[in-house]
Amino acid sequence: MRRIPLIPYLLILPGLVFLAAFTHFPAxxxxxxxxxxxxxxxxxxxxxxxxxxxxxxxxxxxxxVLWNSAIYAAATxxxxxxxAFVMALWVNGxxxxxxxVRLAYFTPTILPMVxxxxxxxxFYTPGFGLLDQVLSGLFGLPSTxxxxxxxxxxxxxxxxxxxxxxxxxxxxxxxxxxxxPPALAEAARIEGCGRWTYVRRVLIPLVAxxxxxxxxxxxxxxxxxxxxxxxxxxxxxxxxxxxLLFHIWETGFKYWDTAQASTLTILLxxxxxxxxxxQFRLLERRTYYR
Amino acid sequence: MTDRTPPIETIGxxxxxxxxxxxxxxxxxxxxxxxxxxxxxxxxxPITTENFERAFAAAPFGRYMLNTAMLVSGxxxxxxxxxxxxxxxxxxxxxxxxxxxxxxxLVQLMVAPEVLIVQNYATVSRLGLVDSLxxxxxxxxxxxxxxxxxRQTFRQVPKELEEAAVIEGxxxxxxxxxxxxxxxxxxxxxxxxxxxxxHWNNFLWPLIVTSSVTTRPVTVGLQVFASVDQGIDWAVxxxxxxxxxxxxxxxxxxxxxxxVQSFMRAGIR
Numbered sequence: 001m002r003r004i005p006l007i008p009y010l011l012i013l014p015g016l017v018f019l020a021a022f023t024h025f026p027a028x029x030x031x032x033x034x035x036x037x038x039x040x041x042x043x044x045x046x047x048x049x050x051x052x053x054x055x056x057x058x059x060x061x062x063x064x065v066l067w068n069s070a071i072y073a074a075a076t077x078x079x080x081x082x083x084a085f086v087m088a089l090w091v092n093g094x095x096x097x098x099x100x101v102r103l104a105y106f107t108p109t110i111l112p113m114v115x116x117x118x119x120x121x122x123f124y125t126p127g128f129g130l131l132d133q134v135l136s137g138l139f140g141l142p143s144t145x146x147x148x149x150x151x152x153x154x155x156x157x158x159x160x161x162x163x164x165x166x167x168x169x170x171x172x173x174x175x176x177x178x179x180x181p182p183a184l185a186e187a188a189r190i191e192g193c194g195r196w197t198y199v200r201r202v203l204i205p206l207v208a209x210x211x212x213x214x215x216x217x218x219x220x221x222x223x224x225x226x227x228x229x230x231x232x233x234x235x236x237x238x239x240x241x242x243x244l245l246f247h248i249w250e251t252g253f254k255y256w257d258t259a260q261a262s263t264l265t266i267l268l269x270x271x272x273x274x275x276x277x278x279q280f281r282l283l284e285r286r287t288y289y290r
Numbered sequence: 291m292t293d294r295t296p297p298i299e300t301i302g303x304x305x306x307x308x309x310x311x312x313x314x315x316x317x318x319x320x321x322x323x324x325x326x327x328x329x330x331x332x333x334x335x336p337i338t339t340e341n342f343e344r345a346f347a348a349a350p351f352g353r354y355m356l357n358t359a360m361l362v363s364g365x366x367x368x369x370x371x372x373x374x375x376x377x378x379x380x381x382x383x384x385x386x387x388x389x390x391x392x393x394x395x396l397v398q399l400m401v402a403p404e405v406l407i408v409q410n411y412a413t414v415s416r417l418g419l420v421d422s423l424x425x426x427x428x429x430x431x432x433x434x435x436x437x438x439x440x441r442q443t444f445r446q447v448p449k450e451l452e453e454a455a456v457i458e459g460x461x462x463x464x465x466x467x468x469x470x471x472x473x474x475x476x477x478x479x480x481x482x483x484x485x486x487x488x489h490w491n492n493f494l495w496p497l498i499v500t501s502s503v504t505t506r507p508v509t510v511g512l513q514v515f516a517s518v519d520q521g522i523d524w525a526v527x528x529x530x531x532x533x534x535x536x537x538x539x540x541x542x543x544x545x546x547x548x549x550v551q552s553f554m555r556a557g558i559r
């Protein structure tokens with residue numbers, strides 16, 4: 001019998017201990033806690049089966065949160081993908097001031113989300129903010145409380161997310177364009193096909209893997225990044241900007257309802273797992289084409 | 291394709307660039323001028339550092355910066371050690387269970403520690419690490435992404451180099467330290483930049499774990515400052531927001547190419 005080497009296990013052990021302690025174990029613990037009541041004072045947690053799930057699904061706030069998260073994802077993902085593509089297309093070609101333009105697109109990515117959110121909070125301020133000044137100064141529109149109204153708050157937050165992300169995704173498209181054979185552009189030019197046709201028929205299909213990669217990342221970010229909510233709206237007004245992870249924080253650390261927060265965590269994990277599964281399927285199918 | 295961008299699109303590109311910088315420029319304007327110029331744009335507005343001075347006087351941003359610096363360097367050092375060891379094992383050994391163990395590692399790519407805040411907070415508090423830098427760092431010291439990236443890199447190291455060293459009597463750790471690590475230096479730089487900027491910017495988990503001046507990183511410090519300490523003094527808040535991002539922004543402006551390439555390398559898996 002071949003001897004099983006001991007060394008690789010020893011090498012992996014330290015890393016895996018930390019991974020298990022802060023990823024695998026808490027995920028299982030969240031499931032366990034979601035099946036129990038929240039321990040309060042002297043009262044220990046008791047088995048409640050699926051009660052927490054029933055309560056979660058009956059909660060109108062959660063429905064609002066899921067709807068917000070869906071709109072947030074459905075708006076930020078395509079918007080940042082399209083902008084990233086256009087930005088990359090522009091700075092990929094030669095033009096005056098190209099380095100500056102590229103820098104301008106990428107800079108928001110480097111900024112901490114908390115700082116960016118504060119800057120945007122100022123930008124949106126009714127009366128003082130630049131947005132209001134431009135709109136009332138140039139077009140004579142009345143002052144608007146963008147973050148204070150149910151109808152515009154979520155969109156105001158979405159704009160910040162797109163602004164922060166698009167430049168980051170741009171660099172992946174720039175990398176993707178490097179891999180497109182120059183002969184194709186040459187051929188397109190000889191055939192006399194216009195720039196738009198070249199982009200639509202050649203470039204977009206060829207960078208499809210990049211688009212998939214960006215889409216998955218944007219989707220994960222849509223569920224994972226809620227820093228700006230803390231600064232700009234705290235989920236308000238009337239839960240208009242409450243997103244799933246923020247709702248988990250609120251339930252767990254404001255109301256200290258561990259059981260309900262765990263149930264919501266499981267919901268988030270299921271969503272992330274579904275994203276992973278879809279990504280896996282798409283990647284697999286793509287290899288058939290190769 | 292290094293074609294010339296058509297003139298119309300060049301104008302579009304410039305407009306978008308100006309639009310993209312607008313919020314930052316506006317905050318910058320507010321930060322370097324006296325408050326009465328907040329909404330009055332004039333070329334002759336006097337320039338002042340007063341807003342920065344007031345921000346630093348009102349909240350211990352120096353201390354927050356120090357906390358963040360210690361935090362990101364501590365995380366990075368731990369990540370380098372843990373990820374290097376694990377990546378080496380996955381890249382160079384075949385052993386029963388390797389596939390399953392690697393799959394377990396990759397789970398963290400999807401489920402980041404900040405998703406499991408409730409349970410991780412309980413763990414950290416049981417370890418007695420609430421409100422400490424170690425408490426902020428500990429969920430992040432083992433990084434699936436780091437292990438994955440280094441494993442890919444180590445796999446490309448030619449076997450012959452290793453065999454030569456082994457013949458000369460070098461043990462596995464010596465081989466790792468003398469051959470693999472030096473050859474992967476660019477990847478360490480790339481990973482380092484990504485990790486530092488991620489943890490410099492990280493907010494939610496540090497917000498939950500910290501509660502005092504001596505542990506708060508700048509992001510949490512800025513949030514506390516903007517929402518609690520301060521009324522609504524936009525000039526000072528803008529100064530604080532820019533000051534807390536300045537180290538990263540300056541580093542980025544100086545090493546733009548390295549940053550962009552690192553993010554790119556890190557993203558493409």
